[in-house]
Amino acid sequence: MLNSNEVELMQEVMRSLALEYNWLDVLEKEKPIITLAQAENYSGLYLTKSGLQFKVVSQDENLFIQSGQQPPLQFFPTSELEFFAKAVNTSICFERDDTGNITAMTLSQAGVTSLRQ
Numbered sequence: 001m002l003n004s005n006e007v008e009l010m011q012e013v014m015r016s017l018a019l020e021y022n023w024l025d026v027l028e029k030e031k032p033i034i035t036l037a038q039a040e041n042y043s044g045l046y047l048t049k050s051g052l053q054f055k056v057v058s059q060d061e062n063l064f065i066q067s068g069q070q071p072p073l074q075f076f077p078t079s080e081l082e083f084f085a086k087a088v089n090t091s092i093c094f095e096r097d098d099t100g101n102i103t104a105m106t107l108s109q110a111g112v113t114s115l116r117q
Helices: 009-021
Strands: 044-048 053-059 064-066 073-077 082-085 091-096 100-110 112-116
Touching: 044 100, 053 100
Parallel strands: none
Antiparallel strands: 044 053, 053 064, 064 073, 073 082, 082 091, 091 100, 100 112
16 A cells, blocks of 8 residues: 555545544535536537547436546536536536636546646
8 A cells, every 4th residue: 555656545544544433524525416407518528738538428417527438427516617526536627608608627636637628
């Protein structure tokens, strides 16, 4: 474990200790999930400057992101522009233009990658 390249290792150790010893102030707060209207507005293909592609799709008012051959990952909205994944420590934030159209997405996971539609 000491040789791990995982950035979140210390957070996971602290979370495990907090659960074991009931340290409520250390545990992550539950994020509020809102109901998303018109999830299809976020759908599209987002690209990094290096050419990495992220496909955002809407299924039954739920938002999923897929990159390459990886299975789609579901994201949950905390606001109309901010989302998080429960399965991994990743969040996304969308940007709108003056007319209300989604124009960009920023994905955050151990650093920030800006994506444009």
